[in-house]
Amino acid sequence: xxxxxxxxxADPTIAAQFFAAELAFExxxxxxxxxxxxxxxxxxxxxxxxxxxxxxxxxxxxxxNLPYRDLPEQPELLANxxxxxxxxxxxxxxxxNAATKGALALAQRGFRVKRLAGGITAWRAAGxxxxxxxxxxxxxxxxx
Numbered sequence: 001x002x003x004x005x006x007x008x009x010a011d012p013t014i015a016a017q018f019f020a021a022e023l024a025f026e027x028x029x030x031x032x033x034x035x036x037x038x039x040x041x042x043x044x045x046x047x048x049x050x051x052x053x054x055x056x057x058x059x060x061x062x063x064x065n066l067p068y069r070d071l072p073e074q075p076e077l078l079a080n081x082x083x084x085x086x087x088x089x090x091x092x093x094x095x096x097n098a099a100t101k102g103a104l105a106l107a108q109r110g111f112r113v114k115r116l117a118g119g120i121t122a123w124r125a126a127g128x129x130x131x132x133x134x135x136x137x138x139x140x141x142x143x144x
Contacts, residue, residue, distance in 0.1 A: 027088045027114045029123045036061060044086040046116070049102030057133045060090065060116075060123055068102035078109055090116035090123075 010018065027044075035041050046063035048055045055065035066077055068091075081087070087106050091098035096119060103113040116123070124130060 025114060026117045028117055029126050033128045044088050047087045047089045049089050049091050049098045058130045060120060061129060061131050066102060068098045068105060071105035086112045086114055088114045088116050090119045093119045093121035
């Protein structure tokens with residue numbers, strides 16, 4: 001038996017439920033970029049969950065900054081959020097869980113959330129534009 005099939009594939013109905021559920025939790029950088037190019041990000045807001053310093057250095061165009069560390073102590077940060085929107089959280093990369101922590105904090109307060117797969121690192125790797133600070137180049141890695 002091959003290594004890939006050592007564990008049998010799931011029944012198609014169960015697989016469809018699993019993958020649909022997975023997509024309910026994540027957004028793809030390509031899909032977000034296409035929306036950005038079309039000028040239609042209706043229904044959602046990109047949320048940078050890294051520190052304010054990281055946000056000032058480089059961010060995905062149109063994103064707002066809600067550092068995950070500040071959310072529990074500063075509920076006033078959420079006062080102007082629209083509960084009818086979905087908040088797509090991102091951080092540095094797959095190796096960083098600031099987006100997960102930010103999405104959790106928002107979901108615990110009743111907001112609908114998704115996570116941007118791969119964060120700003122995947123966004124940049126795909127060649128998509130970022131807004132940068134005055135220095136022109138991001139010198140902040142994660143600083144979550």
